Amino acid sequence: MEAPEPRHTYDRIAEHFAATREHPWPEVESFVADADPAALALDVGCGNGRHAEVLADVADRVLGLDVSRGLLRTARDRRTDRGFAVDLLQGDAARLPVRTDRVGLGVYVAALHHLRPRERRIGSLDELARVLAPGGRALVGVWSTTHDRFDATAGFDTTVDWTLPGGETLPRYYHVYDPTEFDEDLAASDLEPVDCFESSGNCYAVVGPPSR
Numbered sequence: 001m002e003a004p005e006p007r008h009t010y011d012r013i014a015e016h017f018a019a020t021r022e023h024p025w026p027e028v029e030s031f032v033a034d035a036d037p038a039a040l041a042l043d044v045g046c047g048n049g050r051h052a053e054v055l056a057d058v059a060d061r062v063l064g065l066d067v068s069r070g071l072l073r074t075a076r077d078r079r080t081d082r083g084f085a086v087d088l089l090q091g092d093a094a095r096l097p098v099r100t101d102r103v104g105l106g107v108y109v110a111a112l113h114h115l116r117p118r119e120r121r122i123g124s125l126d127e128l129a130r131v132l133a134p135g136g137r138a139l140v141g142v143w144s145t146t147h148d149r150f151d152a153t154a155g156f157d158t159t160v161d162w163t164l165p166g167g168e169t170l171p172r173y174y175h176v177y178d179p180t181e182f183d184e185d186l187a188a189s190d191l192e193p194v195d196c197f198e199s200s201g202n203c204y205a206v207v208g209p210p211s212r
Helices: 006-019 026-034 050-055 069-082 118-131 179-188
Strands: 038-044 059-066 087-090 103-109 132-143 156-163 169-176 192-199 202-208
Touching: 006 069, 006 156, 006 169, 026 050, 026 103, 026 132, 026 202, 038 050, 038 132, 050 059, 050 069, 050 103, 059 069, 069 087, 103 118, 118 132, 118 179, 132 169, 179 192, 179 202
Parallel strands: 038 059, 038 103, 059 087, 103 132
Antiparallel strands: 132 202, 156 169, 192 202
16 A cells, blocks of 8 residues: 555654654754854754754754644644744645745755655755755755665665554655665755765765855
8 A cells, every 4th residue: 555645644643753753863963063053944844843942052043844734733832842942834845935045054854755756855855955045054864774674775665654552553655765876866956965974774964055
């Protein structure tokens, strides 16, 4: 069975999913800690807001974007409970509702691999390139074949079930990247890779905007 679009699945599992995603990823914390302060930061696929909260420490304004209204509700709850500032928007990572050249700092992790097909993923990377300001930086992270749970060496499409407390399972689409393929998609986009690395079974890239 083909997995539904991410919005439908994450709306169904939002509260349970968010409860299992309390802490920010150390790779995001390290990236933000090394970054210059920014007037505007963007968290693409913000989920429950755990990384938007990290961005709020270094940016004057943070936008958190997610396709799922359910996850955005959990982000609003986190914002209220923990007292950080973020503007939350529902939107598509392949059509970012942000003006060109505005974002000084971006995080786009654990979301790109939910987009299909490849052309849409590259188009989403192009959108990130469009909104990044001159000198801006973003961290992109995706699931990788280097993760212990995978035996493959080449990138592939798959579904991964999420099981709710009552036993219901919902499939989620993933494109699992191999590191070379990830580099190729970055090269095919308008982004300028600054640094690419692997960590905790994921591929990461620190990227900047194209020269304009």
